[in-house]
Amino acid sequence: MNLKKLLLVPILSMTLAHPVWAERVQLDKVVATVNDGVVLKSEVDKILNRVKKQAEQQNTELPSDKVLRIQAIEKLVDQVLMEQLAARMGMEISDAQLDQTLANMAKDQGGTIADLRQSIEASGESFQAYREEIRTEIMISQVQRGAVDRRIYISPQEIANLQQILEQQTGQSEEYDIGHILVKVESKANPEDVQNARERAEKVIEFLNEGKEFKRIAIASSSGAKALDGGQLGWMSINEMPTLFAEAVKGKKKDDIIGPLRSGAGFHILKVQDIRGRQVVERVEMRSRHILIKPSIILSEEKARDMLAGFVEDLRAGKADFAELAKEHSEDPGSALKGGEYDWTDPTTYVPAFRDTLMSLEQNEISEPFRSTFGWHIVQLLDKRVADKTEQAKANRAHQLLFRRKFKEESFKWMREIREQAHVEVID
Template sequence: MKLKKLIIGTVLGLSLNLGLSNHIIAKEVELDKVIAIVNSGVILESEVNSIINRVKSRAKAESQTLPSDKALYNQAIDRLINQSLLMQMAERMGLKISDGQLDQTLMTMAKEQNGTVADLRKTIEESGDNYQAYREEIRTEMTTQQVLRGNVDRRIYVGLQEIDNLLKIMEQQQGTSEEYNLGHILVDIPADATAEDIASSKERADKVIKMLNEGKEFKRIAIASSGGPKALEGGQMGWMNINEMPTLFAEAAKGKKQGQIIGPLRSGAGFHIVKIQEIRGRQVVETVEVRSRHILIKPSIIVSEEKARSMLAGFAKDLRDGNANFAELAKEHSEDPGSALKGGEYDWTDPTTYVPAFKNTLLALKKDELSEPFRTQFGWHIVQLLEKRVADKTDLAKRNRAHQMLYNKKYKEESFAWQREIREQAYVELVVDEN
């Protein structure tokens, strides 16, 4: 505690001394004030302003109205406190996101927008943001998500009986194919709340519902009033099946219509207000499966790249001419231990589980057709497509979906609980008055 106070005193004392000796220098120091102390870390005013400016820019682009600067300011500080706690934990864990991992994520993000990383960079810079700063923000987001996942996952167990029970319920329920796009506002209650505090929070929640029923914009009110983890995103929780929602929401959402406001719903965290923004259905799941066989030759000090390729080209020619047996060649020469003893055969498999080069080559073949030699990260291959079928994976998909629903439900509940626990255990002090 003394160390934390010393840090504050040093920062503020430096600002004061510089102000007495040189007004211009003091002014520069004050431009990036310490807003809060979080354990051994600090939150700076520039970080708060960065979040506020980004939210404002996004709102302007989407023609969305925003609440007061004070509401945005408080939400930004709250987010940075939670982020700081997670980043401090990442440092203790030795968790770091490499440049390679970051670049791969940015490539994926750009691809999802039908562009390249260069296009993404251009878009960021045209919006007035610094691309390198944007990269580091993505790195921070990846780091905090890994910390969160690592600590919350260990608190979650989904048993086979739970899955079976949920599947039975899903079969009995009407509308189990429906998914809901939810908006969420939390009017929180302090951990040591008095009866007066609870009554005050309830009154605030009732006012929020009244405003929503009068047609006020949900996202704006969420940003201004919500204490939930998605407040700065306008309280958008995304698409969820009723079995995937937190129990409190699921029970209240059953049978409700699109656009309906639900709440206030009381939990230990406070009063929840939920809006059912959209509802959609789901369809039967079908998957292409293939049965194939292949021969793998790995280049080495003894076998060059060209030698590996030419060996397979010779095997392919002999097989097409009817002068060789595929299974015998695979058992004698293939360096894939998982399939060599089976004559190179793979049983029915979803081809998307293979590496891209193998998958793409296989799917381009006709039944019984043999490929030319091709390279993957494992070495050189030839592959033959034996059979292809469309498999009904609805039952498997339902089971996987049931598992995912139970996991997501528990993850949301445990994630919120865990973050609240570490927040309550942390030393947090606001250095600058919020007003």
């Protein structure tokens, strides 16, 4: 039985021994059902406490608890749906993969996992609970990426057209720090509902023009995915934004309020919080070779790591040949037959664990075994160069920008479809 579904547990021993004093002890409360899963009050409270703590640290004024609670429940409903999809797909995130992700996160912050743990526990949270949250985030990201990627097609003509536009621009392209508020309109809304939503959006714009804090208004009013983050979409160029946003933002100045913009999701309000320039120049490229071992039911995580550790020891002692080991053992079909070798490549195109490990090596150095989303690797840096890749970079960037734009649009559509197919009931 799903423990989350236990709302009240009677203390039977107390009932039998002392019937006058018998009572029911409330362990937790269900605030929403999502298909055969639930959202618990304790989970909502945890999010609320975190948002309040962050707001206090950032000196941000928050709306009422009722508004915050609605936002938190919506976030958790989507999370439960993703967890259910992952379970149906049989997707699991191993401890080794989780540890590698945490190590990368700690490294980005200039520390170690021990430092990260100390920071989490100093804030009053359980590090073990934090680990599980990160595991869930990785899983949700992989579920979303796997489902949405298949819906995206980018034609050579689209890339060529965007390249032409980029080439017509000056040496520096602009990026915008965007704040976003969505006043949602249901897909089956009638004209009266649409008009009511438009009026709410115009009221939000009125508040913003009066100087009210954007983050607070976003948390209180937005139905967008980043509502609890104050509607912060972060830095984006025109070409990375959804088309609707891109056309509205062109030519705008810092602090401009834009909207309401109508889409199938509802009415959007944007704020240009800042603008900066960006220029693509030279690229560092690396030539490398690696061996990939994928854990399985037969081969455990530990055995896969130990197997590669043995290879490293033999290679450093001159007892083995890297290319021969790769041909015999590597499970990367794209490189195994070539002795594990990758031609000159921009390392930033690799997954984070592979990228960071490769970039930390000296020429001809062989890494220790490390975990990525694909499995366990060892990698050797063969050579490094700085190359003028302007034309290739333009093509790569055009593809990347198109992919990001379509990924955002398709992610929203996909999530909306999943939500409409689910049976969700929020308990008042």
